[in-house]
Amino acid sequence: MLEITLALLLLLVGLFYVFMTWNFGFWRKRKVPGPTPRFLTGNYPHLYNMKRHVVYDLNEIYSQNKQQFDAVGIYGARSPQLLVISPQLARRVFVSDFKHFHDNEMSLMVDEKSDFIFANNPFILVGDEWKQRRADVTPGLTMGRIKTVYPVTNEVCQKMSEWLRKQIRLAPPEGIDAKDLSLRFTTEMVTDCVLGLKAESFSDKPSPIMGYIKELFTQPWTFIIYFVLVSTLPALRNIFKMRFVPLRIESFFVNLMQTAIDARRQQLAAGKQFERVDFLDYILQLGNKKNLDTRHLTAHTMTFLLDGFETTATVLSHLLLLLGRDEQVQQQLREELEAHLNAKGIIDFEKLNELPFLDACVQESIRIFPPVFMSNKLCTEPIELPNKKGENFTVERGTTVIVPHYSFMLDEEFFPNPQAFQPERFMQPDAAKKYREQGVFMGFGDGPRICIGMRFAMTQIKGALVEVLTKFNVRVNPKTRTDNEYEPTAFITTLKGGIWLDFEPRQ
Template identity: 25%
Template sequence: MISRDTIMVYVVSAIVFLSIVVYLYYRNIYSFWRKMGVFNIEPEFFFGNAKDRVLFRKSFHEFHRDIYFKFKGHRYAGFYVGRRASLVILDPEIIKCIMIKDFNHFTDRQTMRLRTSKYITEMLINLKGSKWKKMRSQLTPSFTSGKLRTMEHLIDICCNNMSDFLNDNIKSGNCKVFFLHFINNFITFTMFILFSENGFKPYELEMKDFFGKFTLDVIATCAFGVESNSLTDVTGGFASRVSKFATLSITKRLSLYIIILFLPGLARFVPLSFFNMKVIYFLANVIKEAKSYRMSTGQKRNDFLQLLLDSESNPDNKNENKQNEDSLTEPQIVAQSVLFLIAGFETSSTLLTFTCYELAINQEIQIKLREEICSILDRYNGKCTYEAMQEMTFLDMVLGETLRMHPPVAQLERVCTQDYMIPDSNLILQKGTAVQIPVIGLHYDPEYYPDPYKFDPNRFSAEEKASRHHYVYLPFGTGPRNCIGLRFALMSTKRGMVHLLKNFSIELSNRTTVPYIYSKHSMFLKAQNGIWLSFNKLNTS
């Protein structure tokens, strides 16, 4: 019979042996970039270079901004997320090659092959190669200039609902605003003290929640023909549920990180997702109900959902030769619809939120923008026409600067699909290697944007843009895999801002945090305590 001491010796020996094997394994992995002759920061065991992010010490945006400046001075640098090696690209010329010139070598995004619903795996952002190309070509007709112009009146209905909501909640009375400036520890602060002739205060709102509801109404109306007024729904309803699409429990979040960092080979066997699947299935049911209603009533609309339905395959057709090779299945239709809802909701609401945040801080810019809007609307009899919007160049500049300082995504990823030699170097990337483009770092690089923490819309004048490298501004990506809904997002955002600024002033409130603190638990751009601002009616008499 084996003694207890002997068993302990075997156990300890096995642990030591396994520890040595694991150590040597990681040591070999972490020598990858050094062997390739690529500059890199010494990785930490298990975490690679991502420890601060994995342990939630930094937000996603702060982490990638700091990584950029650690690598500044190099055209590219090696990086490790757990045991996965990727190449961080800092040189705008190389970025141009990857995203445009040599796109055929980088057609795919980095994705995790988790065992999850087809509503996730069939989303455009998760498709690769020919499947992505085919789906992209089918969706693109939804976002032409002609299609977008047919949606203008629908967006204006949502904008009017937003204005009515604010009018109903702001007490009457002319607000007087006094500005007090003081300096403390070399930092200039602006305090807004508001008085009303009738003693009423402006209406205070959390911006991401407010604009999330507005944006969702726009998408529901324009893309799916579903009339919605989430702002008047006291329960939060539809918008409240959709806003939780990325909310995961701590257990699921940790499980995802463990799989990504240490066990990526097991991803395909693990029933996990980066999305809150309750929200995904809820949205899937909404889409199916809208589809069923149109099928039963014969109703057709000139919108995103109809484009997908017109491409749907007929499951009752037994003759496969008669099936259109471009036809879509129901899971594909639902997947693109859910993606459009989620991506549009997140991107547009974030842009509106931080535009108002910057305008509340920079009142002189808000006044200048309002003067442009009102002046142009006067020439068009107060109507927010397509032509009027095209003339609002300062509005474009303000939105451009907001997207520079507050990009919805911190970095872009692509995967090398063919062996590729980095231009003007001897470095050959092997097929399957991931590359990262640190958008937030480029946007805050003083080499391209002097005094980068200052909100300055003049950076986006025609002259300034022409003098700057095109590939140091990437809020929506660029090239064939850029954000497909970019034009729709900007159109709805611009019309929303016009309706707000012509009727209301945007001001800081007692709950506004300046500067705001990034949320460390979100991959998207979010403020830890929200963005609280106040709206007040303008005296138009």
């Protein structure tokens, strides 16, 4: 009996091994070179233990193959993926061959039944649905509307300064959490600009909005486990879909949206004209035009909220970190800002977007800490591609294509001394655009699916920097690590251990 039991166990182990490795000939059959995958993890050795951020594993493959190939075949567990090595090919994926790589892989993991809000985000939508939604949302983010709500930016900046002074008086030995500071700022900004409501993020009794946002972007381990499972069994994506926005958070934002709509309509009914033509004004017009209910209006609005809270706060906090590390760059930027302050101590909207060193500092920070460190695209139409020293190959419909933005932006070949904060890299006219056209800088993506909130985010970040640097000196607290290592489990790029800063009021 023992022998039979052992034999059955060995048979099961053998079958499991065959199942996990059966697909490992996928790329070899298609004449696509690539590193040898490992049992269970494929080409992601830290897939299960999460001891190191996934981007470092991809970067090793990139570094080993960039002189020989434009792309290599790799495996997530047992799922084949095409890793783009050449920035020129990356540019093709996003721009010139966009119709062949139209959709994002995450679209396979979400539907309206599992997550109504996230399924209606342009990032998830596919084909004509994406095209229509982008066309619906984009007019709400014109420079004219951004300029209209710019005074809100300045009001929130003043609240941030008052909050910082209060925190300084408390003198926390570990410094101030820069991510918390930045998230308070973006929460107050986006809630007011998008919904016309106050989040009270800098008060002693903030509204629940910020708490829900933090919860939303602090995903449970079940989220990571889901990704591991669908890498092992891709068919699971057809059976089990993911919920990114928990039901209680969805309910909160639907109710919040209804509150904003009711408040705005009461103003209009009372004959009061709202003082600005903001994003909510546009969304309400769109809702009337398309006969959308509150849930659909919330889904449209969450495009602004999801894209505006966390990613913008991430960029701002990392930029404060980099400026805190370099007093010389900080002072150089401060001098540029102070030279353009008006009588109210702010910089006019038109001038804000014309300051070269300010823009260079933001772009350089995004290069070192890209919020989106890689893109997982889907091949939507078959295409034949060359492969430098390898043979031509065909990418089949449904293939996952990975573009490792981190690898291009932190490559010594394109950016000498890549871990160093050197804003002068972006001081040449249209430097960011030129880098993007080379395929080596995609801080906001590229092509038709480039981030629609890019200009709004840049205005927020720059406005906050004007306030902080003209009112405070920024230093890095010893609690903060000195390198740029990423948090292993972070969905959006985050410095491991957090960013802790000391602020000193300027006289």
